[in-house]
Amino acid sequence: MGGGHGLYQTLVAARLSAPESITAVVTVADDGGSSGRLRRELGIIPPGDLRMALAALASDDEEGSLWAQTLQHRFGGTGALAGHAVGNLLIAGLTGILGNEQAALDKVAELTGSHGRVLPMCNQPLEIEADVAGLDDDPRVIRPVRGQVAVATTPGTVRRVRLIPERPEACGAAVQAIEAADLVTLGPGSWFSSVIPHLLIPGIVDALNATGALKVVVLNLSAEPGETHGFSSERHIHMLSQHAPALRIDRILVDADTIPTAAERSYLERAAAGLGATIVYEDLRTEDGNGQRINKHDPSKLAAALTGLYREARGGGASD
Structure with a gap:
């Protein structure tokens, strides 16, 4: 669950884990x-994040x-x-020909030999x-800023976000996929424009709380x-609780180098407890050609971490 480059990296990681099936549930608020x-x-769902998910899931041949x-x-x-x-x-052309966006997405998935399905x-x-x-x-003055691009680039401090229209109906296929899943990930990505919007749809939150899947938030590497x-990092977690007080998560996956001190880790773990979650620290960063760590998740490291969490939750060992 997510959008943009963060979801792209997670989907590549999911493919490396070789699951039986993959479903991408993608944000639909892009306006840039x-x-x-x-x-x-055309009055259609913005196709950009959906397109990126389809590209991430395309066959390797x-x-x-x-x-x-x-x-x-x-x-x-x-x-x-x-x-x-x-x-x-x-996607826009196929939507016009086939009559709806989901049919268009499924047709593109056929063309690409997709490893999974992409759903808004x-x-x-x-x-x-x-x-x-x-x-x-006056820093106490709060002003509304509308639009994903405007929110993502604001020079101010975002306090809260909402969707227009408020409390929209969740995609039925997305709800079914979440409820039937074994593992659900949320993030990484633009926190207010790609991650939190999922939690502002009541049907999505209900599905997350109803599913028997292991639910993992992948925290961003940096603000x-x-x-x-x-x-x-602690404030990122508090934002999840603030926007979806009923949400319950199992694990929050954090890059080990992002939170180096014991004091910072204790604050983060208390914030996670508010979601019913425990923190797991792993090496998740990509290294460049000079061995320097950069602010980008390494899909192979992320795949190994997620697979390990899933096996542990299901009572298996690392070699299962």
Whole structure:
């Protein structure tokens, strides 16, 4: 569950874990770039995050790799097509031909030899609105900021976000997938625009609390410029509790180098307890060609960590 580059990395990790099936449940509130243009012009669910999930799940063979590259290709130039991703246009065109977005997504999955299915979290385009402090001389003044791009890039401090329309209906197939899952992940990704929006849909939260799956939050490696600038890891967790007080999670997966001190870890563990969760620390960062750790999850390390958590929860050993 998520969106953008964070979900892409998690889906690659899921593939490395070789599960029986994978389902991506994707946010649908993007209003920028190619996706924003298509949702405004055609009234469709913004396709960008859905396209990225399809690319992440594409087959490893030559045909699947070609399709994944094609989906992600963006037109250059200065004309009407400039900036549009081929996959966004393909999803939009198939939606018009087949009559609905899910049929279009499933058809693209056929073309790519997908390792799984991609579902929107909701079958209608949504907007994000945030209460933001720090936009005035008086830091106590809270102002609304509307739109995913505006929220993600605000110079102020986000206090809370909501969806428009509020309490939208969850995608039925997404609810079924969550309830039937063995392992559910939420995050990493843009906290207020890709992660928390799932928790603002009552049907999604109900499904998360009803499922017998192991539920794992993958915490971001660092705060992001804009929406979570200056946020501690502890505050990221508090934001989940604030937006979905009824939510219960099993594990919160944290990169071991992100929280180096015992004091910081104790604060984080107390915050996790509010969600019914325990913290698990693992080495999750990618290393560049010079052996330097960078702020990007390594899919192979993430796959190993998630597989280990699942086996432990099911009573198996690391070699099972």
